Each structure stands twice: as C-alpha cells, then as structure tokens.
Amino acid sequence: MKIVVCLKQVPHSDARLDINGDGTWIQEDNLKFEINSYDTYALEEALRIKDAGEAEVVVVSIGPDRVTQALRTALGMGADRAVHVNDSAVEGSDALGIAKVLAAIVKAESPDLVVTGLMSDDGNFSAVPPMIAELCDMPSATSVLKVDGANGSLTVERELEGGAMEVVELPKPCLLAVQTGLNQVRYASLKGIMAAKKKPIDVKTAADLGVGDQVGAGAAKVRMEKVYQPPKGEGAELLEGSTDDVVGSLMNKVKELGLL
Amino acid sequence: MIEWSEQHQMIRDVVQRFIREEVVPHLEDLEHGDLPPYDILRKMFATFGMSELARQRFDRQVAKAEQAEAGEIPKEEARKREGDGTGDGAAMQLIPIIELCRYCPGMVTALGVSTGLTGAAVMGKGTVAQKKRWGLDLLTLDKIGAWAITEPGSGSDAFGGMKSSARREGDEFVLNGSKTFITNGPYADTIVFICKLDEPGVDSRDRKILHFVLEKGMPGLTQSKPMKKMGLHSSPTGELFLQDVRVGMDRLLGEEKALESKAGEGRQASKATFQMERSGVAAMALGIVERCLELSVKYAKERVQWDQPIGEYQLIQEKLARMEVARMNLQNLVFRTVELSAQGKSMSFGEASAMKLYAARAAVEVAMEAVQVYGGNGYMAEYHVEQLARDAKVLQIYAGTDEIQIRAIARDLLA
Numbered sequence: 001m002k003i004v005v006c007l008k009q010v011p012h013s014d015a016r017l018d019i020n021g022d023g024t025w026i027q028e029d030n031l032k033f034e035i036n037s038y039d040t041y042a043l044e045e046a047l048r049i050k051d052a053g054e055a056e057v058v059v060v061s062i063g064p065d066r067v068t069q070a071l072r073t074a075l076g077m078g079a080d081r082a083v084h085v086n087d088s089a090v091e092g093s094d095a096l097g098i099a100k101v102l103a104a105i106v107k108a109e110s111p112d113l114v115v116t117g118l119m120s121d122d123g124n125f126s127a128v129p130p131m132i133a134e135l136c137d138m139p140s141a142t143s144v145l146k147v148d149g150a151n152g153s154l155t156v157e158r159e160l161e162g163g164a165m166e167v168v169e170l171p172k173p174c175l176l177a178v179q180t181g182l183n184q185v186r187y188a189s190l191k192g193i194m195a196a197k198k199k200p201i202d203v204k205t206a207a208d209l210g211v212g213d214q215v216g217a218g219a220a221k222v223r224m225e226k227v228y229q230p231p232k233g234e235g236a237e238l239l240e241g242s243t244d245d246v247v248g249s250l251m252n253k254v255k256e257l258g259l260l
Numbered sequence: 261m262i263e264w265s266e267q268h269q270m271i272r273d274v275v276q277r278f279i280r281e282e283v284v285p286h287l288e289d290l291e292h293g294d295l296p297p298y299d300i301l302r303k304m305f306a307t308f309g310m311s312e313l314a315r316q317r318f319d320r321q322v323a324k325a326e327q328a329e330a331g332e333i334p335k336e337e338a339r340k341r342e343g344d345g346t347g348d349g350a351a352m353q354l355i356p357i358i359e360l361c362r363y364c365p366g367m368v369t370a371l372g373v374s375t376g377l378t379g380a381a382v383m384g385k386g387t388v389a390q391k392k393r394w395g396l397d398l399l400t401l402d403k404i405g406a407w408a409i410t411e412p413g414s415g416s417d418a419f420g421g422m423k424s425s426a427r428r429e430g431d432e433f434v435l436n437g438s439k440t441f442i443t444n445g446p447y448a449d450t451i452v453f454i455c456k457l458d459e460p461g462v463d464s465r466d467r468k469i470l471h472f473v474l475e476k477g478m479p480g481l482t483q484s485k486p487m488k489k490m491g492l493h494s495s496p497t498g499e500l501f502l503q504d505v506r507v508g509m510d511r512l513l514g515e516e517k518a519l520e521s522k523a524g525e526g527r528q529a530s531k532a533t534f535q536m537e538r539s540g541v542a543a544m545a546l547g548i549v550e551r552c553l554e555l556s557v558k559y560a561k562e563r564v565q566w567d568q569p570i571g572e573y574q575l576i577q578e579k580l581a582r583m584e585v586a587r588m589n590l591q592n593l594v595f596r597t598v599e600l601s602a603q604g605k606s607m608s609f610g611e612a613s614a615m616k617l618y619a620a621r622a623a624v625e626v627a628m629e630a631v632q633v634y635g636g637n638g639y640m641a642e643y644h645v646e647q648l649a650r651d652a653k654v655l656q657i658y659a660g661t662d663e664i665q666i667r668a669i670a671r672d673l674l675a
Contacts, residue, residue: 072266073274187307191313192309193270196270
C-alpha cells in the first residue's frame with residue numbers, strides 16, 4: 001500500500017504576523033514556520049495505517065528551501081520519503097494551481113490513498129483537497145474524523161453541521177481531507193529525527209511535473225487583492241461597579257437589545 | 261559550530277511542542293502544588309526514545325568496562341570519552357535542558373541529578389556488576405536517583421567538613437550521618453551516599469572518601485519531606501538521615517579498590533562530576549535568558565506609558581540590549597560545549613568554572629532585569645518572569661557557589 005500525504009508549511013501559531021510592504025500577504029522574513037496543524041493529523045493517520053500493516057508513506061510539499069524542515073520533520077515522525085516542489089514559478093498560484101502541482105505528483109506516484117488536512121491554518125480555503133481528487137478522478141471525503149480500512153475500500157466518518165456525523169464508504173484509491181482531533185499526533189523521536197537525515201527528498205520543479213504553464217501568478221484565476229487589519233470598532237461600553245452591578249447592567253442590556 | 265543544525269532545530273521544535281502540551285498545563289501544580297516532576301520527565305524520555313538511547317550508551321560503556329576488567333584493553337581506554345564527530349549526542353542532551361529551562365528549570369535539576377550526577381557516579385566509580393545493578397535504571401529514569409554530598413555543617417567545604425561516616429565491621433560497613441539540600445531526596449529510589457571512612461588516628465581531612473549506594477526503605481535510612489525553598493519548586497529537595505545503616509561491600513562503589521585508593525582520589529573523582537555539572541548550568545542559563553528576553557521584548561512592545569510603548573525608552577532598550585549580549589555569549593558557550601564533545605574533548609576545570617560563573621550571573625541579572633521591565637506585573641506570580649527570577653538565583657549557589665568558581669578559576673590561572 002502506498003499513501004501520499006500533502007503537507008503545507010505555515011507560519012508558526014505563536015508567530016507575530018505583520019502585513020508586507022505592498023499589502024498583499026504577510027511579512028515572511030524571519031518568521032518561524034511549522035507544519036499546518038490539519039496536515040499533522042493527516043500524517044499521523046497515514047503513519048497509523050503504516051504501523052498497522054505494510055505501507056509506504058510519501059510526504060509532499062510545495063515551497064521554498066525552508067519547506068525542507070517540514071518534510072524532514074515528517075520523515076522524522078516516520079514517513080519513508082518526500083517530494084519537495086521547490087520552484088519560484090509556483091509562487092502566486094491560486095488553489096487550482098497548487099492542486100495541479102499536487103495532482104501531478106499523485107498521478108506519478110499512483111498511491112492507494114491520499115491524505116490531506118481539511119484546510120490550512122493560514123489560507124483557510126479548504127479548496128485544494130477536493131481539487132486534487134477531481135484532477136486525479138478519485139473519490140474524496142472531507143472533514144474526516146474516523147477512518148476504518150476494509151478490503152479495497154475505506155469507511156470514514158465525516159463531521160457535519162450541528163455535531164451530526166455521516167458515514168461514507170469510498171473505494172481505493174481515494175482522497176481523505178481530515179479534521180483536527182481524529183487522532184493524537186505523535187512526536188518525532190530523537191532517533192527518528194537523526195534517521196530522517198538519510199531519508200530521500202526528491203526535489204522537483206513544476207516543469208518536471210509537466211504543469212509549468214499551468215501554475216504561478218500568471219495562470220491564477222484568483223488573485224490576492226489585499227490583506228489588512230480590520231479597523232478597530234467603536235462604541236464599546238465598559239460596565240463598571242461591583243460584580244452584581246455589572247451582571248445586572250449586562251442583563252438589562254441583553255433585554256434591551258431583545259436578545260433574550 | 262556557529263548555529264544549530266537543521267536536525268538540532270527539529271529537536272528543539274519537537275521538544276518545545278512536548279513542553280507546550282505536557283509541561284505548561286501542569287506548571288501551576290509543579291510550581292505551587294505538590295506535583296513531583298518525575299512522571300512528566302519519564303513521559304518525555306519515553307516519547308523521544310531517550311531511554312532507548314540511554315540503554316544503547318549503557319551497553320557500550322559496560323562492554324568496554326568488561327573488556328577492561330578482563331584486561332583486554334587498558335582502563336584509561338574504557339574511560340576515554342569518544343567524540344561522535346557531530347556533537348549530536350551532546351546536542352540531544354543539551355537541547356531538552358535549554359527548552360525545559362525556559363519554563364521549568366527545576367525539572368532539569370531533578371533530571372540532571374538523577375541521571376547526570378547519580379547515574380554518572382555509579383557508571384564512573386562502580387564495578388561492572390554495580391553498573392548493571394543500579395546504573396541502567398538510573399540512566400533510563402526507571403529509578404530516581406539522589407547524590408548526597410552536602411551536610412548541615414559542610415557546603416562549599418564539602419569534604420573537609422564532612423561528618424558522615426562509614427565504620428568497618430567485619431565484612432560490613434555501618435553508615436551514619438545526615439545530608440541536606442539533597443535534590444530528589446524525598447522521592448529517590450537510589451541514593452549515592454558520600455562519606456568518610458572511619459580511620460582511627462587519621463586526621464578527618466585526610467580520611468578516604470567513599471561512595472555507597474543506598475535504596476529507599478533500607479533500615480536506618482530516613483528520607484524527609486520536600487523542603488520549602490525560594491525557587492526551583494518543581495525540583496523536590498530534602499534531607500537524609502542515616503542511623504546505623506548496615507551495608508555490605510557490594511554497595512561500596514568500586515568495592516575493595518575504593519578502599520585501596522589514596523585519600524585524594526575520591527576528591528579528584530568527584531571533581532570530574534562537578535565539571536560535568538558546571539557545563540550543564542550554561543545550558544540552563546541559556547534557557548532562562550532566552551525566555552526572559554523573549555518575554556521582555558514582547559512586553560516592551562506592548563506596554564504603553566505616556567502614549568508610547570516602553571520599548572521606545574532608552575532605559576528599557578539598554579536592558580534588552582544587555583540581555584541579548586548575555587544570550588549570545590551563553591549560546592556560544594553551549595556551542596563550544598557541543599563542539600568539544602564532538603571531538604571527544606572536555607574543558608579544563610578552570611574553564612568549566614568560568615563558564616558556570618558567567619552563566620549563573622548572567623541568568624540572575626537577566627531574570628531580575630526582566631522583572632524590572634515588567635514592573636509591578638513582573639513582581640506578580642501571574643507573570644512568568646517572577647518564577648524565573650527566583651529559579652535563576654540557585655545557579656549562583658548550587659554546583660559550586662560563585663565564590664567557589666572564582667577560587668577554581670584563580671587557582672587554574674595561578675597554578
């Protein structure tokens with residue numbers, strides 16, 4: 001069995017984010033990065049399938065040199081090898097451009113299963129995983145919270161609105177976009193991190209993958225217009241006095257506004 | 261070495277995640293409650309495969325010691341430190357120290373005394389049988405160790421003023437004495453008890469120093485409850501009382517050979533332990549300083565007085581700049597430790613003492629200045645710099661006070 005896991009490297013959750021000079025994205029210089037939290041659950045799920053039987057786990061990511069660290073971390077956790085698309089031509093791609101690059105790798109690898117995170121911590125689009133599935137003509141399930149393997153097919157539980165769950169069965173090969181919390185993500189062991197040094201990372205360009213003309217800002221149909229901090233709102237009223245007074249005033253306000 | 265390698269950075273990241281998820285949520289109980297640090301430390305060992313690495317190191321050491329006992333290789337060869345060429349071994353030990361000290365220096369003290377001092381004492385002085393009997397469990401943290409040298413009447417003059425004694429009675433020794441400020445003392449499973457051989461007619465200062473291995477629950481051994489202290493609350497400290505504890509030769513580290521040694525040899529052997537301890541303090545100080553600097557910079561940007569962030573004021577900038585200088589110096593000292601280890605070398609005693617003196621003073625100065633940057637908030641327990649300032653102070657006292665370090669440096673220079 002072969003499993004491809006798509007990882008994105010995103011700014012660290014503790015990082016202070018400043019908007020860049022032309023207001024089109026955040027300032028990335030000197031920023032600390034980490035693996036997108038959703039993708040860590042995807043990787044963990046793949047590693048669990050590997051632990052339970054025979055499987056090769058291939059991690060895939062797109063981005064500049066810094067992305068190597070995310071891939072090495074995944075290799076340290078137990079992935080077998082990595083593919084790194086390190087190509088400035090991919091910069092400025094929209095979700096479809098990214099999906100085309102990843103789909104090209106998936107097609108080349110022809111895995112039994114593709115696992116991704118449901119969305120990225122920085123972009124929050126949730127667009128790339130279903131696009132990969134569509135481009136590779138494979139069934140997919142999003143917001144996955146449980147995976148059970150059976151002969152040739154997978155039974156997964158999806159999280160719906162209002163806490164409801166949906167159970168679907170997918171034939172392999174298929175793509176799962178997982179929700180956070182479906183497992184407990186492991187730590188890379190010190191030995192694993194040291195062993196990761198020797199595991200292969202295959203570096204590719206968009207041209208190598210045959211999608212050189214379909215990626216980058218030129219091919220993008222969606223363009224980032226502006227990133228900005230919303231202006232601070234006005235009209236906030238601070239309630240003062242003892243706890244009882246504050247609670248009383250708050251209740252009156254809620255009633256006045258017809259919220260109760 | 262000028263910076264952490266990619267692998268080292270990955271280790272830092274993964275250890276940081278462990279601390280965020282497993283240590284920080286328990287910080288309140290560790291600092292202000294009665295939660296001993298051992299379960300979390302054991303979880304850390306299990307999570308990162310540190311027990312397995314310790315076991316592999318142990319196997320290599322024992323194999324060499326067995327060869328030396330069989331006369332196949334010279335004894336010095338068995339004791340020789342081997343460089344790994346990369347310093348990865350040292351880095352893997354120092355990085356968790358640095359990261360833990362950013363939040364909880366007491367945990368490092370508890371860990372370091374158990375594996376570093378107690379484990380190393382057994383591995384350094386014990387026979388092959390003794391290493392196997394106690395060493396492995398200490399190195400893997402399966403057993404918690406305490407290294408008992410300080411007494412109510414002897415601190416810096418540890419050997420001179422030592423009153424704890426071992427009286428020989430036939431094949432046995434009868435141990436008496438009391439020890440204080442013993443890290444892990446209240447909970448230790450395995451204790452290395454340092455005392456003097458009762459040698460009638462020999463001046464107290466010239467008596468042989470012996471190391472015995474004791475275990476929790478032995479008749480005549482009492483382990484006190486944790487003592488209250490200024491800082492380092494996550495590291496349980498206690499007293500030990502020995503009243504006619506009877507032990508056989510099998511519990512004397514080195515067995516008969518320890519009795520044949522000359523009076524000064526026991527002291528020399530302990531010095532090697534002090535040296536290792538002093539190197540660890542630089543990594544501890546680095547963790548404290550990094551965290552204090554990070555918090556101070558953040559606060560200087562956020563705290564507004566007279567309509568501008570306090571970081572705009574030169575008096576605050578001076579504090580931040582001094583903190584950064586200390587951080588860079590400590591970082592370089594830690595890199596030097598890693599580099600020396602890669603080459604199988606170690607610092608001279610004077611150099612290790614100088615490093616410890618600088619590191620301890622830098623940690624205290626930076627932590628106190630961080631409290632100052634935070635002002636009234638810094639004095640409140642809610643803000644972390646308060647704990648780090650209390651914790652840092654011990655670095656100037658344990659593992660040799662500043663004054664003892666100065667003496668060691670001067671002796672080295674003037675020798």
